Amino acid sequence: MIDIRTPLRALVAVLAAAVVASALLVGPGAAGADAASNRSWKRLAHCESGGNWHINTGNGYYGGLQFSRSTWIGYRGRHFARRADNARRVEQIAVAHKVLRAQGWGAWPSCSSKLGLGAKERRAKWRVGDWKHRGGHHHAAGPHRSAPLRHHDSRMP
Numbered sequence: 001m002i003d004i005r006t007p008l009r010a011l012v013a014v015l016a017a018a019v020v021a022s023a024l025l026v027g028p029g030a031a032g033a034d035a036a037s038n039r040s041w042k043r044l045a046h047c048e049s050g051g052n053w054h055i056n057t058g059n060g061y062y063g064g065l066q067f068s069r070s071t072w073i074g075y076r077g078r079h080f081a082r083r084a085d086n087a088r089r090v091e092q093i094a095v096a097h098k099v100l101r102a103q104g105w106g107a108w109p110s111c112s113s114k115l116g117l118g119a120k121e122r123r124a125k126w127r128v129g130d131w132k133h134r135g136g137h138h139h140a141a142g143p144h145r146s147a148p149l150r151h152h153d154s155r156m157p
Helices: 005-026 038-049 069-074 089-107 109-115 119-126
Strands: 131-134 137-140
Touching: 038 089, 038 109, 069 089, 089 109
Parallel strands: none
Antiparallel strands: 131 137
């Protein structure tokens, strides 16, 4: 009897990679505010792992985007490989898109901050123009807002 599980898994992996690759080619505008460009993932990987998509330094984080095992498993990365460092670049990016949708760029706090990732996505999500910092508060700038946005100040009783 022929075991078809291995070829079937390979076909599923190829199809999944094709879907992710086509989504990346379409670009971030089509996928919404939480989408990231291929360039953003490349820059993030360069910051996180020196651009080595198959790195395992023994620090508990794996792959180009430095996934922990729990994050990799929690976002169904094991569909592709046991650990992120064993997955292909496109597969790591597919999982990273899920993480980005759920956690935002804060999932990669140091490098996303260093690279300035997230501001464009915030502007697209809230549609209020650039964010400006005034007096410890963030206000939306733009002609369609007549008054600054107000938020609760935790220092006030």
